[in-house]
Amino acid sequence: MIRWRIDKSIVPVLMFHSIGIKNDAWIWSSMTETCDIFENTLSALLGRGYATVGLEELHRYMSGSGSLPPGSIVLTFDDGYLDNWVFVAPLLRKYGMKGVVYVTPEFVQDSTVRRWSGEDVSRGSVAQEDLESIGFMNWAELRAVDTEGVLDVQCHALTHTWYFSEPVIVDVHRPRRVFPYPWLAWNERPERKSQYLNENQQNFVPWGHPVFRHEKSLIVKRFTPDQDLIQEICAFVEARGGEQFFHETDWRRVLENRFACFTGAAPFPGTIESDSEYRERVLHELVESKRRLETELNKDVHFLSWPGGGVNDDAASIARQAGYLSWTLSSWQKPALRNRPGMDPSGIKRISGRSKVHWRGRWIANGGASWIIRRLLAHRGSLANSLLAKLRKLGWIVGLGRAVRER
Secondary structure (H helix, E strand, O other): OOOOOOOOOOEEEEEEOOEOOOEEEEEEEEHOOOHHHHHHHHHHHHHHOOOOHHHHHHHHHHHOOOOOOEEEEEEEEOOEEHHHHHHHHHHHHOOOOOOOEEEEEHHOOOOOOOOOOHHHHHHOOOOOOHHHOOOOOEEHHHHHHHHHEEEEEEEOOOOOOOOEEEEEEEEEOOOOOOOOOOHHHHHHHHHHHHHOOOOHHHHOOOOOOOOEEEEEEOOOOOOEEEEEHHHHHHHHHHOOHHHHHHHOOHHHHHHHOOOOHOOOOOOOOEEOOOOHHHHHHHHHHHHHHHHHHHHOOOOOOOOOOOHOOOOOOOHHHHHHHHHOOEEEEEOOOOOOOOOOOOOOOOOOOEEOOOOOEEEEOOOEEEOHHHHHHHHHHOOOHHHHHHHHHHHHHHHOOOOOOOOOOOO
């Protein structure tokens, strides 16, 4: 049946990440939303009669054991960035809203001191330019927002990393302005993961280290390359000047001439996890991350967001075994599914809260809060808003109004 109006039984779940910072040296800087667009989105939601609810309420609603008013919505924030403490929590308080923050314990910062926030700027306690906002929240800040209820802390697995998946070289670790594989440093120095936004960690990994085909850690059987050959390659690059080696125009040809593995002529030796090793590792990740959050926050943790959307049938089965009530679905999973009564409550469908408009991998426009709201209404079944969103995007694709920065 064609719907021109929204289906009021659908509860949308918006997905955000970072709010309010600008970090052009960060490979995932496109995930950051500006404070003004985020605040305008909250204001627009409030103006349309939306009220925020939590995951427990949504789970009861979908399972048929509870009811929710028609304007219910869930706001989620992945990763636990420091800006969620500095900007998000104060804005949620301002608009009488609440949200969920999915946290990876290995990224929680060590400090026990609560840092300044936007509310402290409003009180005159600190200048806006002196706010520390790049990094991750610490346990003291997480306890504060969780206890207050403004941000319910839930699980984002333990490592949130990528692993090599096949013995096929796709790149070489070399100096870059923007580090495209920060997870190489995370895996090399996991104790420094929480600082990766605050320091250049490229030198944690030896120059010349091959980058193999890789995938999100929870959905891949890990390939471990032969370390003797890795050390031989890195020692060769170091002897040729290390970082300076990559200033040579023919560095790639030099590597290919010296090591057949760079041409694909010879397979790279190594081992791949067995099915049982993979399942044991994923179970450990999901159990241990849940345990750490519950211990640090003195609460039960029942909800999971898959890092990078990386989930498969095995991982979902293991999540159920680990004691999670529900988890987020990736964008490719069940695209027609909506969060409504009678649906399987273990799978939560989300839509992106980003205002940036992309086409063929390129950023083409900033649609502002109006773009977020229009896609939300389309998600709730409004054919009119779905058509208008498609027409608006077509206009941006052909260049109409591309320079406009709406709010």
